[in-house]
Amino acid sequence: MLANANRLTPYLFLAPAILILAVALMYPVGYMIWASFLDWNPSQRIAEADFVGLRNYTNLFSDAAFLESLGVTLRFAAVVVTVEMVLGVGLALLLDRQLRGMTILRTVFILPMMIAPIVVGLMWRYMYHPTVGILNRTLKSMGLDPVPWLSDGGWAFTSVVIADVWQWTPFIFILSLAALQSLPKSAMEAARIDGATGWQLIFYIKLPLMMPVLIVTALLRLIDAFKVLEVILVMTNGGPGLSTEILALRISRTASEFRELGYAAAMSNLLLILLMVLTLAMFFYGKIMDARAARIRAEAEEAV
Amino acid sequence: MAAKNPQAANPAFYALLVALIFMSVGPIFLMLATSFKLNVDIMSDSSALFFFPTIRNYETALCDMLWYEVEHVRRCDPTFGRALVNSLIVATVSTALTLVIGCMAAYALVRFRFMGRDTVSMTTLMMRMVPPAVLLVPVFGIWTFQYGIDGTRFGLILIYTAMNLPFVIWILQSFIVQVPIQLEEAARMDGANPFQTFFLVVLPLIKPGLAAAAIFTFRVAWNEFLLGNALADRNSRTVPVTIVNSLTEYDIDWGVIMATGMLLAIPPIIFTFVASRQIITGMTAGAVKG
Numbered sequence: 071m072l073a074n075a076n077r078l079t080p081y082l083f084l085a086p087a088i089l090i091l092a093v094a095l096m097y098p099v100g101y102m103i104w105a106s107f108l109d110w111n112p113s114q115r116i117a118e119a120d121f122v123g124l125r126n127y128t129n130l131f132s133d134a135a136f137l138e139s140l141g142v143t144l145r146f147a148a149v150v151v152t153v154e155m156v157l158g159v160g161l162a163l164l165l166d167r168q169l170r171g172m173t174i175l176r177t178v179f180i181l182p183m184m185i186a187p188i189v190v191g192l193m194w195r196y197m198y199h200p201t202v203g204i205l206n207r208t209l210k211s212m213g214l215d216p217v218p219w220l221s222d223g224g225w226a227f228t229s230v231v232i233a234d235v236w237q238w239t240p241f242i243f244i245l246s247l248a249a250l251q252s253l254p255k256s257a258m259e260a261a262r263i264d265g266a267t268g269w270q271l272i273f274y275i276k277l278p279l280m281m282p283v284l285i286v287t288a289l290l291r292l293i294d295a296f297k298v299l300e301v302i303l304v305m306t307n308g309g310p311g312l313s314t315e316i317l318a319l320r321i322s323r324t325a326s327e328f329r330e331l332g333y334a335a336a337m338s339n340l341l342l343i344l345l346m347v348l349t350l351a352m353f354f355y356g357k358i359m360d361a362r363a364a365r366i367r368a369e370a371e372e373a374v
Numbered sequence: 375m376a377a378k379n380p381q382a383a384n385p386a387f388y389a390l391l392v393a394l395i396f397m398s399v400g401p402i403f404l405m406l407a408t409s410f411k412l413n414v415d416i417m418s419d420s421s422a423l424f425f426f427p428t429i430r431n432y433e434t435a436l437c438d439m440l441w442y443e444v445e446h447v448r449r450c451d452p453t454f455g456r457a458l459v460n461s462l463i464v465a466t467v468s469t470a471l472t473l474v475i476g477c478m479a480a481y482a483l484v485r486f487r488f489m490g491r492d493t494v495s496m497t498t499l500m501m502r503m504v505p506p507a508v509l510l511v512p513v514f515g516i517w518t519f520q521y522g523i524d525g526t527r528f529g530l531i532l533i534y535t536a537m538n539l540p541f542v543i544w545i546l547q548s549f550i551v552q553v554p555i556q557l558e559e560a561a562r563m564d565g566a567n568p569f570q571t572f573f574l575v576v577l578p579l580i581k582p583g584l585a586a587a588a589i590f591t592f593r594v595a596w597n598e599f600l601l602g603n604a605l606a607d608r609n610s611r612t613v614p615v616t617i618v619n620s621l622t623e624y625d626i627d628w629g630v631i632m633a634t635g636m637l638l639a640i641p642p643i644i645f646t647f648v649a650s651r652q653i654i655t656g657m658t659a660g661a662v663k664g
Contacts, residue, residue: 080486080488083572087475097512177650181399181402197404299507300599318505321510321511341508353499
């Protein structure tokens with residue numbers, strides 16, 4: 071009896087979680103995969119929709135607007151992650167010292183990540199405002215020409231990138247600072263005794279030792295960059311033209327404005343596959359690093 | 375590093391520190407200032423810092439929840455007050471649900487060996503990255519046509535709980551692993567059943583982890599827009615949805631909108647100042663144990 075109860079215990083602990091995940095997450099994802107093969111609009115029940123096979127997918131790759139938005143998404147993710155990694159890691163290397171006020175900086179740095187993306191979009195839209203915004207006012211008071219922050223395609227993309235950099239550089243800063251401070255002191259001491267300069271220390275000791283954390287951080291950030299939606303929705307709603315219409319926004323518009331649920335599902339599916347690949351990459355990278363660490367440890371023990 | 379740096383007090387570093395703090399707080403401060411301004415002050419060319427602060431914008435947004443009549447509001451629009459109540463209910467209930475269910479699941483995954491364990495933990499890992507945009511179409515379809523819970527708070531609570539569960543399970547695992555198993559064995563010896571062991575011994579020990587998980591969950595449920603927009607009707611709208619709805623192409627009432635934005639931002643700001651350490655621990659655990 072007791073043995074029986076014991077064997078059931080883990081399942082009892084798991085049951086509520088599995089129930090909710092099955093009903094509200096796994097079922098919807100499966101539903102979406104099925105819907106991506108249908109010609110379906112919001113006024114129909116799904117059973118009434120016509121099965122169209124792979125048509126939604128083939129249409130996607132000849133749809134200029136979709137390809138444009140895919141390009142915008144990839145460009146956005148690449149630019150944002152690169153800039154944030156360089157800035158975040160750079161600042162962490164620079165500020166890795168005992169300064170009074172570091173705690174304040176770390177606390178304050180979390181703020182942009184914690185407040186609603188909607189609000190972040192709102193703040194930046196206000197600052198970018200052509201007449202009342204602080205940026206153009208400052209430019210004007212310095213006697214410079216105002217910049218069409220959100221109304222010109224090229225500038226709008228830059229503006230959106232700036233807002234994201236403001237919001238997420240702190241994330242990378244905090245993680246790389248934590249990584250830096252947990253590096254083994256002995257390696258640094260040894261290098262310094264051997265006469266390494268500050269730059270050599272950074273490039274040959276610190277960065278290589280931090281690399282595992284940095285790679286995971288970059289991947290996490292990349293995954294998030296593909297999910298960005300609200301900030302851009304509030305700032306530009308994808309415009310002007312399609313210059314800032316990232317994939318998540320395109321999906322939402324296809325579903326609600328163009329009312330083509332099957333087509334939107336096909337796009338969602340592609341986005342999901344993209345994110346899945348990145349997540350798996352992160353997972354296996356972690357596994358490989360664990361295995362390598364275990365092997366090194368085993369070798370070290372053998373040597374003793 | 376620090377020990378080797380007697381010259382750490384270099385003023386340039388402090389200048390950089392102050393500049394960074396200023397840059398990250400500046401936009402938030404600007405929003406706060408604008409929310410206390412009359413529209414004439416917002417539009418005027420004069421300096422942004424000198425103005426006569428007023429709480430009118432907040433009164434306009436919350437007009438139906440105040441205990442006094444607001445005379446400058448001609449027709450009171452109860453949308454925002456209602457949305458605030460909805461947001462509070464949805465975010466709080468879904469956070470509580472997620473935490474209870476999530477830490478039970480995390481405990482099972484850490485402490486028991488059972489059939490299907492690897493499948494479950496692999497599935498939660500994969501489900502972690504499903505973004506709201508991907509769930510938009512299926513959740514709209516299922517909630518409307520099959521479950522019949524579109525336009526209700528329960529519908530929102532269900533999807534937010536499901537969205538947060540994988541992350542919470544996964545982050546709590548790393549905290550539960552650190553609980554010494556001897557404590558649990560001792561409790562078991564004294565005759566506690568697994569549920570008593572869990573609720574009376576393990577839970578109190580992982581409070582910091584629970585705090586971090588609670589904050590991250592609340593943040594997602596409180597801030598989410600896309601699914602809230604697709605599922606909610608007039609009566610169950612949350613704050614982010616009302617804010618986006620009141621954004622029009624031209625003629626935006628910046629004062630009122632900034633006041634509503636500020637109200638939406640206040641809970642996360644409070645959490646940040648109260649529990650920044652837990653938040654940082656949660657974030658770091660996230661990356662290091664990717």
